[in-house]
Amino acid sequence: MPSVSPLEFQPLSSAFAQDPYPFYAALRATPGLTYFEDFDIWLASRFEDVSQIVLHKKMVRSMDHIASQEEIEAERFKGNWHDMPHHQRFVQFSLLDSDGAVHDRLRKQVFKLFTPVMVGKLRDHIQAYVDRLIDSLADRPEIDFVADLAAHIPGHIIGHVLGVPDEDCPKLRVWSENIVQFFDIDRSEERKELAERNTTEFYHYLQSLKEQRLKAPKDDLLSLMIEAEKAGHMNEDEFISTAMLILMAGHGSTIDVLGSGMHALLKFPEELQRLKEDPALMKTAVPEMFRYEAPLPFFHRYCTEDVEIAGQSFKRGTKFGVLYGSANRDPDQFPNADRFDVGRTPNYHIAFGRGAHFCLGNHLARLDMDIIFSTLLRRFSSLELVDSNPSYKSGLSVRGPKSLQVAWKAG
Numbered sequence: 001m002p003s004v005s006p007l008e009f010q011p012l013s014s015a016f017a018q019d020p021y022p023f024y025a026a027l028r029a030t031p032g033l034t035y036f037e038d039f040d041i042w043l044a045s046r047f048e049d050v051s052q053i054v055l056h057k058k059m060v061r062s063m064d065h066i067a068s069q070e071e072i073e074a075e076r077f078k079g080n081w082h083d084m085p086h087h088q089r090f091v092q093f094s095l096l097d098s099d100g101a102v103h104d105r106l107r108k109q110v111f112k113l114f115t116p117v118m119v120g121k122l123r124d125h126i127q128a129y130v131d132r133l134i135d136s137l138a139d140r141p142e143i144d145f146v147a148d149l150a151a152h153i154p155g156h157i158i159g160h161v162l163g164v165p166d167e168d169c170p171k172l173r174v175w176s177e178n179i180v181q182f183f184d185i186d187r188s189e190e191r192k193e194l195a196e197r198n199t200t201e202f203y204h205y206l207q208s209l210k211e212q213r214l215k216a217p218k219d220d221l222l223s224l225m226i227e228a229e230k231a232g233h234m235n236e237d238e239f240i241s242t243a244m245l246i247l248m249a250g251h252g253s254t255i256d257v258l259g260s261g262m263h264a265l266l267k268f269p270e271e272l273q274r275l276k277e278d279p280a281l282m283k284t285a286v287p288e289m290f291r292y293e294a295p296l297p298f299f300h301r302y303c304t305e306d307v308e309i310a311g312q313s314f315k316r317g318t319k320f321g322v323l324y325g326s327a328n329r330d331p332d333q334f335p336n337a338d339r340f341d342v343g344r345t346p347n348y349h350i351a352f353g354r355g356a357h358f359c360l361g362n363h364l365a366r367l368d369m370d371i372i373f374s375t376l377l378r379r380f381s382s383l384e385l386v387d388s389n390p391s392y393k394s395g396l397s398v399r400g401p402k403s404l405q406v407a408w409k410a411g
Contacts, residue, residue: 009036011396012186018392020297020399021338024326032312033320041300041319042309045326047333047350049310053320054354056309059301060099061357066302066317080187086199090241091179096249096357103356106242109228111360113161113221119363126157126371134375138410142386145404150258154368158250158361162243163213163220168205173255175202176248184395199244206243221246246361253295254365256393256400257351258372261289263401264340265373266385271342276377285342286369290328291349292340297325298396299353324350325399381411 009023010016016023027034027045034043044050053059063072076082081092095106112118133152137143155169155176164172175198182195209222217223222243229239265272275281301320306313309320328349331337352359359365376383386405393400 009034012394014394017394018389020325021329024323024329027323027326028330032310036321039319039321041321042314043321043323044309045323045330046310047327047330050322050324050327050350051354052309053301053322054299054350054357056301056303056307058304058307059320060304061097061299061301062099063302065099065304080189080192084192084196084199086203087179087182087196089237090203090244091195091199093237094241094245095360096245099356106234106238107360109225109233110221110242110246113224114360114363116363119367122157122161122364123367123371125160126153126368127375129153129156130371130375134379138379141409142405142407145262145406146255146259146401147403149372150255150262153258153372154254154365155247155251157364157368158247161221161250161364162246163218163222164209164247172202172205172247173251174198176251179244180248180252180398181395184397186395202244202247203240206240210239249359249361250364252398252400254368256398257289257293257295257365258369259401259404260293260295260399261286261369261373262383262406263385263390263404264289264292265342266383266406268340271340272383275342275373279374279377281342282370282374284345284347285373286366287347287349288340288342288344289369290351291334291344291347292328293399294325294328294349294351295399296351296397297399298323299357324353376408379410380408382407382409384408 009027011020011023024045027043030045033049034045035041036043044053060066063075067075073082076088076092081088084092095103095110098106130153133149137148143149151173152169155173156166159166159169159172178194178198179202182191210226213220213223213226217226225234225239225243228234229236234242265275271285275285299322301322303314303316303318303320305316307318308314314320328334328351329337333348334344352362384407386407390401390404393402
C-alpha cells in the first residue's frame with residue numbers, strides 16, 4: 001500500500017499553511033491515490049481523479065449507507081466525535097452531510113432563494129452595505145483587509161437572506177468559526193469543548209429567532225423554512241441544522257477567499273493593473289480567485305460499493321479525501337496553474353465541488369466578490385501590501401490569510 005511519509009505531508013505544519021502547493025504537487029506526481037494514515041483516507045490530488053470521485057454515483061458523504069449504527073458510533077469514538085450531543089444533532093448531520101432523498105428534500109426547501117435570479121435581487125442591498133463599510137474605513141491609510149472589511153460582509157449578507165438582525169452577525173461569525181474548526185485534523189478536547197459549547201449557544205439562538213418568526217413572519221428564508229416544516233418537508237432538527245449550516249457556510253469560506261483573492265491581486269500587480277484597465281475582466285477574475293486559492297480545499301466521500309479509481313481497486317466503505325486545492329492547481333487541467341490570471345478562460349475550477357453537493361451559495365459568493373472588488377478598484381487609485389508574507393490559517397480544510405494589512409489611497 002503506497003503511503004505518504006510524515007516528512008512529505010504534514011497538513012498541520014506552518015510550512016503547509018503558508019504554501020501547501022509543493023505538497024500537493026508531490027501528491028499529484030505519485031501514481032494512483034495516496035493513503036494518509038492519520039485520517040485513514042485515500043487522497044485524490046489530480047483534477048481528473050477528484051472529478052471522478054465527486055461525480056461518481058456510488059460515492060456518498062455519510063456513513064449511513066455503508067455501516068451499521070454500532071460501526072458508526074465506533075468511528076465517532078475513534079475520531080473524537082462522540083459526547084457532543086448538540087454538535088452530533090445539528091452539525092454532524094446536515095444538508096452537507098446527507099445523501100440521496102434526504103439531501104434532495106432539504107436542498108429543495110432552500111434552493112429557490114439561491115438561484116441566480118433571486119441572488120441578483122440582492123445586488124443593490126450588497127452594494128449599499130459595501131459602500132457604507134468602505135466609507136467608514138476610507139480615511140485610514142491602511143486596514144487589515146480581513147478583520148476590518150472582509151469579515152463584516154458575507155455574514156451580513158447571508159444573515160439578511162436568512163433573517164438575522166444585523167447586530168447579531170458578529171457573534172454568529174465567532175460561533176461559526178469555532179464550530180467549523182473541529183472538522184479539521186486537530187480534534188483535541190479543548191477544541192471539542194469549544195465546538196460543542198458554541199453549537200449549543202447557536203441552537204438556543206436559532207430557537208429564539210424561530211419563535212419570533214412564528215409570531216411575526218417576514219419575507220426571509222427563516223419564515224420560508226418554517227412553512228416547509230409546517231408542511232412536513234423538514235423536521236425540527238433539520239430546520240435548526242439547515243439554518244445553522246447556511247449561516248456557517250456563508251461566513252468563513254467567503255471571508256477566506258476575499259482575503260486570498262486580495263492577496264493574489266496584490267501579489268501579481270500586473271494582473272491588478274489589467275483589472276483596473278478593463279473592469280469587464282471581473283467576470284473571469286472572480287472565478288480565478290476561487291481556483292487559485294480554493295477556500296475549502298478538502299472534502300471526503302465514501303464508496304457504497306467496490307470501485308476503481310485512478311487504476312486502483314477500492315473496497316466498499318473506503319473513505320476518499322478530495323483535495324480541491326490541489327485539483328485546482330493541476331497543470332494537466334490548467335495551463336500555468338500556479339499563475340494567477342484574471343483573464344483565465346476557460347476556467348472549470350472545482351472550488352464549489354461538483355455533482356449533487358455543488359455549493360448551494362455559489363452565486364451569492366460570486367456576487368459578493370464581484371461587488372466588493374469592483375468597488376475597491378473604482379474607489380482606490382492605490383492598493384498595496386504592507387506585509388509581503390501574511391500568515392495563513394493552518395489545517396487541511398481551510399485556506400485563507402489570518403490577516404492582510406493593505407495600504408490604500410482613494411482617488
